[in-house]
Amino acid sequence: METVVKKAGEGSAGACYAEFGTDWHDPLTAAPPVERPATASCRVTLAEAQFRDFTPYRGDYTPPEGCGRSGWAKVVLRLDGKVKGRQYDRLGNLTVGGVEILATSTPEPSPEGIEWSVEKDVTHYRDVLSRPQSVEMLIGNVVDDTYTGVIDVKATLTFYAAEGRTRPAPTPDRVLPLTGSDRGGAAVTTPRNTERILAEVYASGSGGGCEEYWYMTVPDAAPYSCKAAGGPHREVRVSVDGRLAGIAAPFPTVWTGGWSNPFLWYVTPGPRAFDVRPLVYDLTPFAALLNDGRPHRVEVAVAGVPAGQSGWNAPANLLLWQDRGREVVTGALTRHEEGAPTGSSRWTPAAPGGEHRLDTDGAHRLTLAGYLDTSHGRVTTTVTRTVGATSVHRWTDGENRDALTASWNDEESVTRGAGTTRTTRAYTMDGETTLGAGDRLRTVLSLGDRADTVTLRGGRQTGRTRLDDRYTGDASYTAGVPRDQRHAVGTTTARYQLYGSEIGGGCYDRTVSTAQGALTADRRRC
Numbered sequence: 001m002e003t004v005v006k007k008a009g010e011g012s013a014g015a016c017y018a019e020f021g022t023d024w025h026d027p028l029t030a031a032p033p034v035e036r037p038a039t040a041s042c043r044v045t046l047a048e049a050q051f052r053d054f055t056p057y058r059g060d061y062t063p064p065e066g067c068g069r070s071g072w073a074k075v076v077l078r079l080d081g082k083v084k085g086r087q088y089d090r091l092g093n094l095t096v097g098g099v100e101i102l103a104t105s106t107p108e109p110s111p112e113g114i115e116w117s118v119e120k121d122v123t124h125y126r127d128v129l130s131r132p133q134s135v136e137m138l139i140g141n142v143v144d145d146t147y148t149g150v151i152d153v154k155a156t157l158t159f160y161a162a163e164g165r166t167r168p169a170p171t172p173d174r175v176l177p178l179t180g181s182d183r184g185g186a187a188v189t190t191p192r193n194t195e196r197i198l199a200e201v202y203a204s205g206s207g208g209g210c211e212e213y214w215y216m217t218v219p220d221a222a223p224y225s226c227k228a229a230g231g232p233h234r235e236v237r238v239s240v241d242g243r244l245a246g247i248a249a250p251f252p253t254v255w256t257g258g259w260s261n262p263f264l265w266y267v268t269p270g271p272r273a274f275d276v277r278p279l280v281y282d283l284t285p286f287a288a289l290l291n292d293g294r295p296h297r298v299e300v301a302v303a304g305v306p307a308g309q310s311g312w313n314a315p316a317n318l319l320l321w322q323d324r325g326r327e328v329v330t331g332a333l334t335r336h337e338e339g340a341p342t343g344s345s346r347w348t349p350a351a352p353g354g355e356h357r358l359d360t361d362g363a364h365r366l367t368l369a370g371y372l373d374t375s376h377g378r379v380t381t382t383v384t385r386t387v388g389a390t391s392v393h394r395w396t397d398g399e400n401r402d403a404l405t406a407s408w409n410d411e412e413s414v415t416r417g418a419g420t421t422r423t424t425r426a427y428t429m430d431g432e433t434t435l436g437a438g439d440r441l442r443t444v445l446s447l448g449d450r451a452d453t454v455t456l457r458g459g460r461q462t463g464r465t466r467l468d469d470r471y472t473g474d475a476s477y478t479a480g481v482p483r484d485q486r487h488a489v490g491t492t493t494a495r496y497q498l499y500g501s502e503i504g505g506g507c508y509d510r511t512v513s514t515a516q517g518a519l520t521a522d523r524r525r526c
Contacts, residue, residue, distance in 0.1 A: 017516040020477075020488040023112040024517025025267045027256075029274065030496035030510040031469070034076045034121045039161045042067040046077075046155040047094065047137040056138040061096055063130055067161040070130035071168035074160040077102060077122045079153060084113025086483075087149025089256040089265075091206050092139035093315065094155055097128045098177040100315040102155075103202040103276035106139060107256050107269060109149050110517075111483075118274045122157070124319065126171040129157070172198075172319040178298055185239075185299030188318060190290045192328045195374050196321035196381075196416075197287050199246065200278035201300050203236045203314040204253050211311025214304075215252050215406055215429065216393060218358050222347045224395060227306075231345025232406075233362035233389055234304040236314065238281050240289065241296050244338055246281030247366050249387040249410040250302070252429055254447060260433050261443035263475035263490040267514045271449040271469045278316075282414050284381040285370030288331035303341070304362075325375025335369035335382070355394045355401070363388040382415045403432035420456045435479065442476035453500075465500030491515045 042064035049057035063069060079094075079102065087109055094102040101122050107114060122129070139151050162168040178186040178199075190197070205211040210226035217228035238246035253272050256265035265273070283290075290296050300314045323329050343362030350356040369382040391406035410425040431445035449469040455462050475490025491514065498508040507526035514520055 017518055018489075020263060020266075020486075020490070020517050023110045024114075025514065025519045026114050027107040027116040027267055027269060027274075028512060028519075029269060030494040030512045032496070032498060032508045032510070034074075034119045035504050036076065037073045037160050037166045039073055039163050039166050040067055041161070042159045044157045044159070046096070046135050046157055048154045049137065051090075051092075051139040051141045051151040051153070052143040054138070054140040056136050059135045061129075061133045061135045063132070064159050067159040070126055071162050072123065072126065072159050073162040073166045073169055074121065075123045075126065075129060076158045076160075077120045077155065078158065079104065079118045079155050080115070081106060081117070081151060081153040082113060082115040083107075083109040083149045083151045085109060085111060085148035085150075087141070087147050087151070089262075090139050090141050090151060091204075091255075091313075092137070092153075093202070094135075094137045095177070095315075096125070096135055097133035098179055099125060099128045099175055099317050100177065100202050101125055101128075103204065103278075103313075103315070105255050105273050105276070106151055108262050108266065110266070116274070120275055123169045124171050125175055126169070127173060127175045173322040174318075174320040176318040176320065178300070178316040178318060185297050187295040188290075188298050189293065189295045190318070190320055191322050192291045192293050193323045193326050194287050194291055194320050195284075195323045195329055195372055195379070197283040197290065198319040199238050199281040199283050199298070199316055200319065201236060201238065201248075201281070201314050201316040202276055202278045203250055203300070203302065203312065204276055205234075205250070205311055206255075206313050209309075209311045211305060211309065212255070213258075214250075214311075215391065216402075216404055218393065219345050219347060222356060222358060223397065224356070225399060228304070228309075229306050230304055230343070231358065231360050232304075232391060232393070233343045233345070233360055234302055235341070235362070235364060235387060236279055237301050237303055238283070238316075239299045239301070240283065240286045242299075243336070244366060245283050245286055245368070247364050247385055247387055248279040248281065249389060249408040249425070249427070250279070251277070251449070252406070252408065252427055254429075254445075259431060259443045259445055260441065261475050261477070261490075263477055263488045264443060264445060264473040264492060266517055267519065268471065268473075268492045268494045268512060270447050270471050282381070282383045283318075284372075284416065285333050285335075285368040285383060287329070287372055288370055289333055291329055291331075304343075323374045329372050329374055331370060331372035331378075333368070333370040335367060337367040339365035350397060355396055358393040359391075360393070361388070361390045379417050380415075383413070385410070385412045387411075400435040401432070402434075405430045418458050421453065422456070423451060423453045426450045439479045439481075440476055441479045442474075444474045445472070447471040463501045465502055466498070468495075468497040470495050489516055
């Protein structure tokens with residue numbers, strides 16, 4: 001994902017102010033731009049709209065004529081947005097042919113206005129983009145005398161041709177939306193020669209209720225403003241015909257109004273806030289079952305959410321690869337081992353003048369295996385995934401002090417034939433909000449998004465990629481007064497590091513720092 005930066009006047013790097021004013025630097029991230037091949041390109045506008053309410057934009061998409069009909073080397077989605085005045089952060093999504101291709105959120109604007117951009121590699125949606133489709137986009141918004149910001153956006157696709165030595169990108173043969181997955185599941189009939197299946201789930205706690213801050217909820221007995229009977233542990237699960245088929249730790253996204261302090265996010269959003277990356281599950285062990293030509297129910301559920309409570313959005317897609325040498329691929333699910341999920345939340349009441357404390361932990365393990373008799377022989381796929389989380393939540397009566405230290409781990413191993421991919425993911429959150437003398441509110445927060453992926457062939461390492469995306473911020477303002485009386489100050493630093501054999505040059509390392517809304521540093525180390 002790349003955020004395009006406008007550096008104008010006092011918003012340029014190196015400027016510094018005593019406190020936030022009526023304008024600040026346009027939002028940006030430290031993440032790398034999408035790499036593009038040096039081939040002919042074609043651009044198509046997907047959507048262009050101004051969002052004032054909850055009316056979606058609807059339109060039509062037609063593939064470009066001049067860059068090949070479907071065998072593209074790369075397809076890049078770009079969202080350009082602008083907003084001014086006063087407005088909350090808003091959530092948005094973009095679908096093509098019913099397939100979710102972007103989940104996003106918006107930054108909160110300055111009175112004078114901001115602009116931002118998001119880029120995403122969407123090449124793997126080639127199947128959907130290769131033919132005319134309906135388009136729907138929504139960024140739900142409220143505009144009135146108080147919240148004046150109209151969100152103005154344009155979404156485009158740029159297609160890069162496969163020509164010369166630049167070959168078409170390998171992509172799934174079919175992409176199927178799990179229509180209705182945000183309401184529990186969908187009936188799906190897959191092609192009978194499917195030999196590989198991935199599910200991607202754009203899961204996020206959202207909607208403005210307590211599930212937006214699910215990681216800070218507490219059991220009913222504890223005196224806190226956000227309740228969940230079982231505490232804050234969450235897990236995103238996929239099932240096939242009622243049988244558990246995949247588990248994942250949700251990413252603890254912090255939106256741009258999060259932690260009661262928008263001054264943390266005006267310029268540098270937290271990891272994934274602008275580009276909500278989907279959770280990915282390998283369902284290939286279930287391919288033999290799904291290949292029988294009958295509809296099967298694939299469901300998405302978020303474990304830990306109190307019964308009947310809303311607050312999660314989880315649109316999902318299936319990515320399918322087909323065996324071109326066979327009309328029907330058969331096989332069997334040979335192993336299904338689920339460890340009993342564990343989890344507990346232990347509340348320790350506050351002593352007089354002290355802090356309440358909630359200690360939470362949870363873990364789950366799932367191993368699946370299956371084989372398929374393909375045109376290139378019998379192929380066995382084994383998937384093992386282990387997820388876990390620990391957190392310590394401390395707060396005072398009245399919540400004038402509210403602190404959380406939490407970590408989530410998601411380890412996955414997929415062996416298909418002679419190849420193995422092992423991925424270790426770790427998400428961290430360590431923060432504290434205090435309301436002190438003179439209603440001065442201060443938030444100090446650090447976030448981490450890390451992943452280490454190793455590929456092996458015949459037991460020998462053939463590739464490795466390492467991601468380390470970190471954010472730190474410290475901001476304070478006077479609460480309960482008009483904006484021009486808040487005397488807000490804040491510093492932030494975002495550092496994005498990416499290393500590996502699949503990255504151009506093998507290394508990317510960028511750090512972006514801000515103070516009082518001004519960009520103070522933008523360093524690249526590779």
